[in-house]
Amino acid sequence: MPAVSKLDTAGSFETADFPVPNGREEEWRFTPLRRLRGLHTGPDGTEGGEGAVSVAVEAEPAVRVETVGLDDERVGASFTPLERVSALAYRHAAGATLVTVPKETQVERPVVVAVRGERPGQAFGHTVVRLEPFATATVVLDHAGSATYADNVEFVVGDGAALTVVSVHDWGRDAVHVAYHHVSLGRDARFRGHAVTLGGDLVRVSATVRYTAPGGDAELNGVYFTDAGQHHEHRLLVDHSQSHCRSRVEYKGALQGDDAHAVWIGDVIIGVGTEGTDTYEYNRNLVLTDNTRVDSVPNLEIFTGEVLGAGHASASGRLDDLHLFYLQARGIEAEEARRLVVRGFFAEMIARLGVPEVEERLTAAIERELERSA
Amino acid sequence: MSTLEIRDLHVSVETETESKPILRGVNLTVRAGETHALMGPNGSGKSTLAYAIAGHPKYQITSGTVLLDGEDLLEMTVDERARAGLFLAMQYPVEVPGVTVSNFLRSAVTAVRGEAPKLREFTKELSGAMKSLAIDPAFAQRGLNEGFSGGEKKRHEILQLELLKPKMAVLDETDSGLDVDALKVVSEGVNRFSASGEVGVLLITHYTRILRYVKPDFVHVFVEGAIVEEGGPELAERLEAEGYERFAKAGASK
Numbered sequence A: 001m002p003a004v005s006k007l008d009t010a011g012s013f014e015t016a017d018f019p020v021p022n023g024r025e026e027e028w029r030f031t032p033l034r035r036l037r038g039l040h041t042g043p044d045g046t047e048g049g050e051g052a053v054s055v056a057v058e059a060e061p062a063v064r065v066e067t068v069g070l071d072d073e074r075v076g077a078s079f080t081p082l083e084r085v086s087a088l089a090y091r092h093a094a095g096a097t098l099v100t101v102p103k104e105t106q107v108e109r110p111v112v113v114a115v116r117g118e119r120p121g122q123a124f125g126h127t128v129v130r131l132e133p134f135a136t137a138t139v140v141l142d143h144a145g146s147a148t149y150a151d152n153v154e155f156v157v158g159d160g161a162a163l164t165v166v167s168v169h170d171w172g173r174d175a176v177h178v179a180y181h182h183v184s185l186g187r188d189a190r191f192r193g194h195a196v197t198l199g200g201d202l203v204r205v206s207a208t209v210r211y212t213a214p215g216g217d218a219e220l221n222g223v224y225f226t227d228a229g230q231h232h233e234h235r236l237l238v239d240h241s242q243s244h245c246r247s248r249v250e251y252k253g254a255l256q257g258d259d260a261h262a263v264w265i266g267d268v269i270i271g272v273g274t275e276g277t278d279t280y281e282y283n284r285n286l287v288l289t290d291n292t293r294v295d296s297v298p299n300l301e302i303f304t305g306e307v308l309g310a311g312h313a314s315a316s317g318r319l320d321d322l323h324l325f326y327l328q329a330r331g332i333e334a335e336e337a338r339r340l341v342v343r344g345f346f347a348e349m350i351a352r353l354g355v356p357e358v359e360e361r362l363t364a365a366i367e368r369e370l371e372r373s374a
Numbered sequence B: 001m002s003t004l005e006i007r008d009l010h011v012s013v014e015t016e017t018e019s020k021p022i023l024r025g026v027n028l029t030v031r032a033g034e035t036h037a038l039m040g041p042n043g044s045g046k047s048t049l050a051y052a053i054a055g056h057p058k059y060q061i062t063s064g065t066v067l068l069d070g071e072d073l074l075e076m077t078v079d080e081r082a083r084a085g086l087f088l089a090m091q092y093p094v095e096v097p098g099v100t101v102s103n104f105l106r107s108a109v110t111a112v113r114g115e116a117p118k119l120r121e122f123t124k125e126l127s128g129a130m131k132s133l134a135i136d137p138a139f140a141q142r143g144l145n146e147g148f149s150g151g152e153k154k155r156h157e158i159l160q161l162e163l164l165k166p167k168m169a170v171l172d173e174t175d176s177g178l179d180v181d182a183l184k185v186v187s188e189g190v191n192r193f194s195a196s197g198e199v200g201v202l203l204i205t206h207y208t209r210i211l212r213y214v215k216p217d218f219v220h221v222f223v224e225g226a227i228v229e230e231g232g233p234e235l236a237e238r239l240e241a242e243g244y245e246r247f248a249k250a251g252a253s254k
C-alpha cells in the first residue's frame, strides 16, 4: 500500500497553527526575516500599509479564465499550507485567479499570467491552474514591479495531461516575494517547471510536487542570477508517495557582488511501500566575485528498498581557470572568455525553457549582468 | 620570417603544497620553415615546456626568456601571445560546457584576425576546414570538446590551427590516442599548415610514428627537463631502435 504523502498529513489552513517564525526553524534559517517586511507576521502585525498587486491573464479562447472566491471548491483543494506565510496568503487573498484548460485541449500559445506590483505594502494572491485530463499547455507567470507579496499557486495536472510553467521573477530591485507553488500530478501526468529569478530584494519560492497516482513525471528547472545584496531562495520538495513516478530537479545560478545570497534546498522523499521511483536533483552555483554566500542543501530520504534510481549533486565554485586558459590561448581576451564561459554555463538551461520570448529576455538579462561586472 | 627563441628556460609547477622545478634550462630555436620534433619519455617535462610558453597559470617561469620575433612572450598575457602568432595544440584539450564550437571559433578568429569575419564567408571557411579533417559538420553546434573522444579533440585542435594560421605552432602529443587513419588526417592538416614555408612547427611527441607523415628537420631528445641530444631525422630512427634508456641515464647523471 502506498505511503500517505507528508504533504497531506502536515500543514494547516489556520494561521494560528503556525507560530511567527524567529529564524531558528529549519525552513526559515536561511531567510533574513527582517527583510520580509512583516510578511511572516501578517498584515495585522505592526507593519502597516495595504499593497496592491494586479493579476492579468492573456490566453487563447479555449482556455477558461475566471476570478472566483476562495470558497470555490476548485480552490485550495490540492494542498495544505506547510508554512505560516502560505496560510496567511490563503487567508488574506481577496480571491483566486482560476485558469482551466478543458479536457484534451492542446493550447498552442503560452498562457501569460502577468503579476504586477502596483502599490507597495503587503499584498496576497492565489492562482489555480487546472489542466483537465489529456490537456497540454504552457503557462508563463511573469512577476514584475514593486511589491511585498505572498501567494499560493496551485498547478493541478489531470491524468495524462502535460503542463509547462515558466515562472519569471523579474521584480523591481526593492520587491519582496514569498511564493508557494503546489504541483499535484494525476496518473501519467507531466509537469515541467522553470523558475527564472533575477530581480527583487528577496525572492523565496517554495515548490512542492505530489503525485496522486502512479506514472507522474516532474522536472523542476531553475536559473538565477543573484546580484549584490539580493537574496534568492529556491526550496523544492518532491514527495514520491506513489510508485513509478519520476522527478528531475536542476537549478543553476550565478552570484556576483557583495552579500549576494543564494539558497537552494532540494528535498526528495521516497515513501514507504513505493517502488520504481526515479529521481535526481542537482544544483550548481557559479561564484563570480568575493563576498557572496551560497547555501545549497540536497536532501534525499528513502524509506523503501525498491528504488529505480535516486541521486543528488551540489557544487559551487569559481569559473574554471582551465576553461579561461583554453579560450585565451586562442586569442580571446580574458573578459570575453569569461563571458563565453558564463553564457555557456546557462546555455542548456535557457535552451530548455521552450518559450522563445522568455529565452530572449533571460539571455538579454544575463548579458546585462555580465556588462555590469565587466 | 618568424623565429621562436627559448633561452635557458627554468620552470616550476605550482602544486597545492610546493613549487616543483621541472624544466632545468631549455634552449631551443625554431625558425619559420622548420619543423622540430621534441621527443622524450613520459614525465620528462614536454607539456610543461609547451604550457609555459603559452602562459598556463599553473607553471611558474623561474628564469630564462622566450622570444617570438624578438618580442618577449613571457611579458604578455595568454591571449596576447596567441594574437602575437603563437599556437599550442594541447595534449588534453579541456571541455568547455555550453560554449559551442562554432561560437568559440568565430570568437577566436575574430580576436586573432582583429576583425569579425563575415558570417557567410566564415561558415564556408569552417565547413571546408572541417571537411578536410573529416569532422562531422554537426560538431559545429556541440559544446567545445564536450563529450568528444580523444581523437575528436585532437582533430579539433588542428582545425583551430588551420583557421587561426599562427606563425609558430607547438603541437603537444597531437598524435597520441589516434588510430592510423586519424593520424594521417591530422598529419595532412599539419603539413597543409606548414606548406607555406613561412611558419614554424614544434612537434612534441613520445613516439616516432607521426614522423612518418610529418617530416622533421631537427630532432631534440628531452629528458628530465632539458634537451640532452640534438640531430637530424636520423636521431628519431635511433630512438625508435634504442628507446630512451640511454638518454635517461645521461639526463640523470647531469
Ligand SMILES: Nc1ncnc2c1ncn2[C@@H]1O[C@H](COP(=O)(O)OP(=O)(O)O)[C@@H](O)[C@H]1O
Pocket: B013, B014, B015, B022, B040, B041, B042, B043, B044, B045, B046, B047, B048, B049, B058
Ligand atoms: N599541473 C601539474 N601539477 C603537478 N605536477 C605536474 C603538473 N604538470 C606536470 N607535473 C609534473 O611535472 C613533470 C613533467 O610533466 P609533463 O610536463 O606533463 O611531462 P610530459 O609532457 O613530458 O609527459 C611530471 O613529474 C609531472 O608529474
Ligand SMILES: [Mg+2]
Pocket: B046, B047, B048, B091, B172, B173
Ligand atoms: Mg605531456
